[in-house]
Amino acid sequence: MTRFILNQQSICTNQPPGLPLLDFIRYQQHLKGTKIGCREGDCGACTVLVGSLENGHVTYRSVTSCLMPLANAGGKHIVTVEGLNLPELSPVQKAIVEENGTQCGFCTVGFVVSLSGFCISEKAPTVQKAIAAMDGNICRCTGYKSLERAAGKLVTNLQEKSAENAMRWLVENNFLPAYFPEIPQRLESLQAEEAAETVGIPEEKVAYYIAGGTDLLVQKPETVQLSAVKVLTRETGLKGISSDVGQIIIGGGTTVEELRQSPEMQAAFPELHQYVKLVSSTQIRNMGTVAGNFANASPIGDLTICFLALNATVFIRKNEHLRELPLRELYLGYKQLAKDPDEIIEKIAFDIPDANTHFNFEKVSKRTHLDIASVNSAIRLKTELNVIYEAHFSAGGVGPVPKYLNKTSAFLLGKEIEPATLKEASEILQTEIAPISDARGSETYKRLLLRQLFFAHFLKLFPETITAENLL
Template identity: 55%
Template sequence: MIKFILNNKEVSTAMPSGTPVLDFVRYHQDLTGTKIGCREGDCGACTVVIGELKHGELRYRSATSCLMPLGNAHGKHIVTIEGVNMDELNPVQQAMADESATQCGFCTPGFVMSMAGFCLSKTVPTPQNAVAAVDGNICRCTGYKSIERAAGHVANLLAERSAEDPITFATKQGILPPYFSSIQERLQVMTLGLNGELANDNPVAQRVGGGTDLYVQKHDEIKDASIRFLFDDADLKGISRIGNQCVIGPSTTVTDLIESPVMQAHFPDFNAYTKLVSSTPIRNMATIGGNFINASPIGDFTIFFLALDATLTLSDGATSRELPLRNLYQGYKTLDKRPEEYLEQIRFDLPDARTRCNFEKVSKRTHLDIASVNSAIFISVENDIITSARLSAGGVAPIPKQLVKTGQFLTGKSITEELIIESTAIAQTEITPISDARGTEVYKRLLLSQLIKAHFIKLFPELNVKQLLAQ
């Protein structure tokens, strides 16, 4: 039995655990304010806010309910647009109305919920961050300037919050309904008896983390499948530093990585990289392990961690083995992994003061889009000599590709324009792009060369090689 708090009431259901939350709230709870749009997490019309206990503290994040299985709602607080309604328009809704930020109204509930999630988060309440909170919402007819102004008003509502708990502040200021102040205690009581209720030892059960790609690919198949849920498995979450290594649980989300002190300390530009990947609601749901196992040839974080030369630990529940990430991919969507094995741990060596890293991505849209080509580099330099170099690229082969020959070619040499140009030529021998909807073979080859040059321009500005991109 799946149990959670839906808005202000406790619900339980014996429906298949793979049922999307979107379908449950609309068709079985008659909460039709949450809209059905793309069913791929792209439009944001189905956005809800999810509250969960983490280390004894209640934390809220926005999510796309079309990609969220009911099993991942177990023991949590699910908030739909009906759950933020008050006797009159709440201040977020009022800001949208005051700025004429709605026309047909179809997308409006999603925008309101993303802004409500912003109000419940610890994100610094600046207008820029308020606008970023709706980066997963698409408006079809109103235009975005009025919505941006409404987001600015929402940020102003939080200006006096300071260090006060966001939930307390939002309820005390009448931004959200008073019942939010009781949710933490109610969840604590509810979750006392929930441990193990969704356990599934079926060896052939479909493993599901965040579901952000599975529900796009296999929506009809997975909703009735036998599922082993990994998203809330405490043994598969967390980010820690052990010696000179970073150890990550595969159920760690992208947002967890962004907020990690370890990642912030060693990858100061990581947040900028993630802005190029999906959207806030998807980053709140998508797991790093899922990105790896999905085996997309253009998986953004797979490309990043390939350049890190990450090592995986795979387990069948009885025995474990280690495998370099670069060796996981044997062909298109083909893995060196037995069906009974699951990803248990990810680890990599943390960069030192001599190491520079960069991630680049080209897509038809800057945000919320799939890469035509993406690439990452980790390069160490000592006394003007490259002591190690690892490059990776996506969209240029049937698998996410570590450019081993290119890295070997760069190692032991001084950085010059000639070396960079020669390295792009080596990279061309390692790839086999195809022409598809995201670009022709020729275009993708050109992109990879330009991205390699962009790595060096970004990481070594003292070389003054910006003219490289024109070559």
């Protein structure tokens, strides 16, 4: 049984836990404002807001409902465009209309929901943040400049928003319907009801373990819907980021957005925001998990490539047994993992970078957001007096698995950072990869691309020593 609040309505349903939330909204509740588009999380036409009760306060995040398993709505407040409607146009809707931000209108509801989520955010409103809130919404006919102007108008309207009682201000100024302030109390009661129930199915009957579901509901939605599914997102033991004894420890169920917002991660990686904004879109980052990215085993998984370079260790649990494995040893072949289907990646750990540690991530794709890499790469180096004494280099899109380049990493040890070293290393890395020609580029192109990304790491990290001219 899944219990949640849909707009103002309390829902208690025994529909399959793996059913996409989009289908429940449209076909069970007949709320047709949430559109069916790509069913892959790309277009954003099915965007809804998900409100989670956190320390007595409800935090809202935008998600693509086509990739959200129904069970993940449990205990949450789900808001569709109908749940945002007022007797008159809201400031979000009005800004889009006044700036000619709609044409055919199919995608408009997704933009309305995403921008409404931006308005609810407790962060100081800026035009850059408003535009970023729409990075998971695609418009095929209107053009984005009109939507950007609408975002700018909204930011102006939000300058007077009260920081102390933002929800009341938003209701009084017609950004939100009047029922929103009641939601925290209703969710508290709902969660109390859930806690009194015995939820779950026997482990031996579980066919799929799902966290964010952002890949499974693309690859095999019908199979997941008809199977016995256990959702992991509500297991508190799989969440959270902490530091301990020189390491950062990340719960496997931590979302990519939670990773981006983590103070521990931001302190360790000052350019974290730049790296993570290349990972999918806001809606997907709000659902997709770190362990899910690893277990997906995509040869171009962005987080996987980053954590390979961080020389991370994964902790894998089955029942009460917990074992650890270097991430680089998790991948046996294309979509083949060194773990059983009923084992769960419980947490990930890696050493906290010190003053001598240098890290960089690079990705080349056809567009910035909502795209997978042609080739991506990460590097982690420890240096002293311009000499490398620890090196970890990884790459995606150049083989059947996310690739840790052992030979190249080993070659760099003890070497001085100079053009001759990098040129020789770039020849070694070519012996470790086996790219194929596909829609994202030819084999030759990918080999050249990785060579250039390898150089790009050093150009960025050591600009005093390495320049484009001395690499010619």
